[in-house]
Amino acid sequence: xxxxxxxxxxxTKRFGGVVAVDDVSLSIDEGELFAIVGPxxxxxxxxxxxxxxxxxxxxxxxxxxxxxxTHVPVYRRASLGIGRTFQIPRPFGAASVRExxxxxALFGRLAGKVSxxxxxxxxxxxxxxxxxxxxxxxxxxxxxxxxxxxxELARALAMKPKLLLMDEAMxxxxxxxxxxxxxxxxxxKGEGVAVMALVEHIMxxxxxxxxxxIVLHQGAVLADAxxxxxxxxxxxxxxxxxxxxx
Amino acid sequence: xxxxRQDLENYYALLPVLGAYLALLLVGSSxxxxxxxxxxxxxxxxxGQAFNLFLGMTGYVDFGYxxxxxxxxxxxxxxxxxxxxxxxxxxxxxxxxxxxxxxxATVLSLAVGAVALRLRGAYFxxxxxxxxxxxxxxxxxxxxxxxxxxxxxxxDLRLIFGRETAIELTTFWxxxxxxxxxxxxxxxxxxxxxxxxxxxxxxxxxxxxAAKVIGINVTKYKIMAFITSAVFAGLLGGAAWxxxxxxVFPSDVFEIHYTVxxxxxxxxxxxxxxxxxxxGGLVYGLSKYWLAVILPGFQLLLFAPLLLVIVVLFPEGLVxxxxxxxxxHPLAKLII
Numbered sequence: 318x319x320x321x322x323x324x325x326x327x328x329t330k331r332f333g334g335v336v337a338v339d340d341v342s343l344s345i346d347e348g349e350l351f352a353i354v355g356p357x358x359x360x361x362x363x364x365x366x367x368x369x370x371x372x373x374x375x376x377x378x379x380x381x382x383x384x385x386x387t388h389v390p391v392y393r394r395a396s397l398g399i400g401r402t403f404q405i406p407r408p409f410g411a412a413s414v415r416e417x418x419x420x421x422a423l424f425g426r427l428a429g430k431v432s433x434x435x436x437x438x439x440x441x442x443x444x445x446x447x448x449x450x451x452x453x454x455x456x457x458x459x460x461x462x463x464x465x466x467x468x469e470l471a472r473a474l475a476m477k478p479k480l481l482l483m484d485e486a487m488x489x490x491x492x493x494x495x496x497x498x499x500x501x502x503x504x505x506k507g508e509g510v511a512v513m514a515l516v517e518h519i520m521x522x523x524x525x526x527x528x529x530x531i532v533l534h535q536g537a538v539l540a541d542a543x544x545x546x547x548x549x550x551x552x553x554x555x556x557x558x559x560x561x562x563x
Numbered sequence: 564x565x566x567x568r569q570d571l572e573n574y575y576a577l578l579p580v581l582g583a584y585l586a587l588l589l590v591g592s593s594x595x596x597x598x599x600x601x602x603x604x605x606x607x608x609x610x611g612q613a614f615n616l617f618l619g620m621t622g623y624v625d626f627g628y629x630x631x632x633x634x635x636x637x638x639x640x641x642x643x644x645x646x647x648x649x650x651x652x653x654x655x656x657x658x659x660x661x662x663x664x665x666x667x668a669t670v671l672s673l674a675v676g677a678v679a680l681r682l683r684g685a686y687f688x689x690x691x692x693x694x695x696x697x698x699x700x701x702x703x704x705x706x707x708x709x710x711x712x713x714x715x716x717x718x719d720l721r722l723i724f725g726r727e728t729a730i731e732l733t734t735f736w737x738x739x740x741x742x743x744x745x746x747x748x749x750x751x752x753x754x755x756x757x758x759x760x761x762x763x764x765x766x767x768x769x770x771x772x773a774a775k776v777i778g779i780n781v782t783k784y785k786i787m788a789f790i791t792s793a794v795f796a797g798l799l800g801g802a803a804w805x806x807x808x809x810x811v812f813p814s815d816v817f818e819i820h821y822t823v824x825x826x827x828x829x830x831x832x833x834x835x836x837x838x839x840x841x842x843g844g845l846v847y848g849l850s851k852y853w854l855a856v857i858l859p860g861f862q863l864l865l866f867a868p869l870l871l872v873i874v875v876l877f878p879e880g881l882v883x884x885x886x887x888x889x890x891x892h893p894l895a896k897l898i899i
Contacts, residue, residue: 371772371775390775391776392775392776392777392781393778393780395776395777395778396778401776407770407772407773408769409766409774410769411765412769416765419762420774420777421778424759424763424778425777425778428778433757433758433759433762436762472777476777
């Protein structure tokens with residue numbers, strides 16, 4: 318734990334009087350797969366936005382591979398190795414599935430090292446790996462919601478990230494699709510990619526996916542423990558289901 | 564670098580574009596009666612082709628665009644009037660004029676872009692409205708470049724080239740140059756589309772925030788498109804306005820209605836398509852010409868209804884619609 322991939326120290330973000338992220342400290346190791354859970358409004362997405370630079374924190378700092386990235390612009394964090402998918406997928410509409418994924422390869426961690434032709438080949442590879450069975454020449458605008466999620470995952474993976482931030486990747490998927498995705502994430506983890514998944518509801522996925530869970534509540538870390546320990550923590554149970562009577 | 568079959572196929576789409584410009588040139592030069600009409604059409608195609616590099620590829624509307632054409636015109640005017648005592652330079656004066664105009668457009672676009680391109684969408688559009696008017700009043704107020712008296716350089720042109728050649732330059736070669744500039748802008752557009760730059764622009768046009776998250780330095784690519792587009796505007800000003808008319812007045816060139824015409828042409832033909840500016844330029848130019856014949860003085864009424872119809876009925880423009888129809892068809896390689 319001396320040299321974590323990402324170390325977050327006392328991160329705080331306020332929106333007016335609301336403290337969305339409250340003194341959060343945590344660290345992530347290479348190849349670690351873990352979930353951030355918490356009810357709606359717990360500050361999960363804000364934390365993600367701080368990590369990939371869409372928002373700047375009011376206090377605290379972040380180290381990625383030992384380097385201070387607290388004020389590094391969004392696009393440069395991507396080339397350092399931070400990839401992300403969105404809760405509601407954001408495909409580049411008119412471009413085809415293949416072109417969308419190739420953009421990830423062209424501008425992610427491989428930026429400057431691959432030609433357009435190579436990026437298109439990388440794209441085909443990841444489209445296949447995420448299990449997206451569709452005509453890759455189709456414009457992204459005509460994909461189904463689940464296909465969009467998979468396309469976005471392929472695009473993020475084509476960036477060859479060291480840390481993949483996944484915002485509610487499983488929302489809207491059926492159990493079979495979730496199992497397929499969990500298996501894929503296990504393989505990605507095997508390749509040394511750290512995965513940080515935001516999960517609001519799907520405990521089935523959390524239990525199968527992550528060995529470690531961080532529970533956020535009102536912006537602060539309520540628990541940071543193994544999945545089993547966190548999910549049986551009475552405080553966590555209280556946040557999710559309310560306090561038991563008596 | 565080895566040229567693969569795929570590389571060649573990527574550039575098939577240049578055939579219809581260059582074919583169209585060649586046709587325009589051949590029709591015009593073989594039929595003296597229609598040369599003026601062809602020259603006007605070529606100007607509109609070139610204006611669209613140059614503007615499309617920015618508006619079409621980034622989705623940003625620059626209301627001050629004509630200022631780049633204006634400074635390009637001044638670049639040529641200043642070069643010809645300044646070099647008239649060096650007739651030995653001959654045709655190099657024109658080359659220098661084009662380069663000076665392009666350089667002036669580059670400097671202006673860097674200055675405008677560095678500030679305005681940090682703004683988004685509508686805010687960018689509003690910020691650029693002032694550029695054109697501002698530059699005009701700057702010239703008139705500070706009396707640089709002769710202020711509102713403009714620069715008249717027909718005499719200088721005759722001094723350099725002699726009477727015959729000067730006439731040929733203004734009545735024929737200036738328009739040939741415009742067609743050449745349009746074709747060059749089209750080639751650059753396709754090179755951009757096929758390269759990393761095009762992928763970056765496609766992404767940022769669709770969703771700028773998502774593009775940043777993917778690792779795209781959006782400001783850098785917007786400025787690249789902006790400068791490229793401005794350079795072609797500068798060249799166009801030097802050829803179509805300075806060389807053709809042999810005078811320049813600030814109130815003539817810094818005139819916002821050319822920007823509006825450029826927007827109509829690009830939108831009508833299909834923003835971000837390669838062939839769009841040709842389709843848009845020809846249709847717009849011909850309808851304007853026809854309207855000038857049947858309803859003289861009412862040509863300007865064309866803008867508003869035309870733009871409304873495009874935005875409501877077919878926002879992808881003529882070529883955009885055609886492209887959609889041709890999906891999967893062998894011809895799709897040619898129409899982009």
